Amino acid sequence: LAKTTQPISMDSYEGQEVNITCSHNNIATNDYITWYQQFPSQGPRFIIQGYKTKVTNEVASLFIPADRKSSTLSLPRVSLSDTAVYYCLVGLSGGYNKLIFGAGTRLAVHP
Amino acid sequence: NAGVTQTPKFQVLKTGQSMTLQCAQDMNHEYMSWYRQDPGMGLRLIHYSVGAGITDQGEVPNGYNVSRSTTEDFPLRLLSAAPSQTSVYFCASSLRTQNTEAFFGQGTRLTVV
Numbered sequence: 001l002a003k004t005t006q007p008i009s010m011d012s013y014e015g016q017e018v019n020i021t022c023s024h025n026n027i028a029t030n031d032y033i034t035w036y037q038q039f040p041s042q043g044p045r046f047i048i049q050g051y052k053t054k055v056t057n058e059v060a061s062l063f064i065p066a067d068r069k070s071s072t073l074s075l076p077r078v079s080l081s082d083t084a085v086y087y088c089l090v091g092l093s094g095g096y097n098k099l100i101f102g103a104g105t106r107l108a109v110h111p
Numbered sequence: 112n113a114g115v116t117q118t119p120k121f122q123v124l125k126t127g128q129s130m131t132l133q134c135a136q137d138m139n140h141e142y143m144s145w146y147r148q149d150p151g152m153g154l155r156l157i158h159y160s161v162g163a164g165i166t167d168q169g170e171v172p173n174g175y176n177v178s179r180s181t182t183e184d185f186p187l188r189l190l191s192a193a194p195s196q197t198s199v200y201f202c203a204s205s206l207r208t209q210n211t212e213a214f215f216g217q218g219t220r221l222t223v224v
Contacts, residue, residue: 032209044154096209103152
């Protein structure tokens with residue numbers, strides 16, 4: 001499984017754009033990059049997934065450079081409700097959907 | 112559509128007691144898994160199942176047993192609870208193939224005294 005490295009914590013203010021970068025230097029050819037969001041006292045929730053270039057949905061954008069050794073989750077115009085832990089996951093074992101979580105990035109959005 | 116349902120939401124056990132955490136999903140997902148999350152930490156995989164009758168160990172399986180007799184249910188058993196098992200437990204389900212969205216339950220907060 002590809003090891004991921006992401007910042008332990010980040011702070012932002014309402015209305016700002018937040019970019020969280022994840023490093024995954026040993027990503028394999030077949031690996032996808034997936035981000036989950038976890039609010040306090042809740043289970044993680046799928047945000048976005050991508051393989052290369054750019055993916056956008058109603059919640060976030062995911063930017064993946066050509067070498068795929070890193071990826072950036074972009075949250076546009078954050079609000080207080082975006083305060084959460086964000087997990088970057090890369091690589092899945094044995095063909096199953098076995099998710100291995102790291103420590104994640106704790107995002108705090110301030111008024 | 113209930114998704115993934117975990118019961119109970121809260122539980123206090125005495126050291127040495129046994130109990131079963133229940134997990135049920137109504138999405139006909141083949142893949143189900145159990146995680147524990149300690150304060151300020153990420154989730155750690157305990158056990159997983161790729162279909163009825165098939166289970167395997169995750170990162171931290173010691174002290175826990177699982178079985179998968181139906182597609183819908185994946186109970187987690189603590190045979191002899193220890194204070195080190197105080198944690199929040201999450202159940203998840205998804206399609207079997209990789210790179211698919213996983214759905215998590217709301218968690219069971221377990222305290223072992």
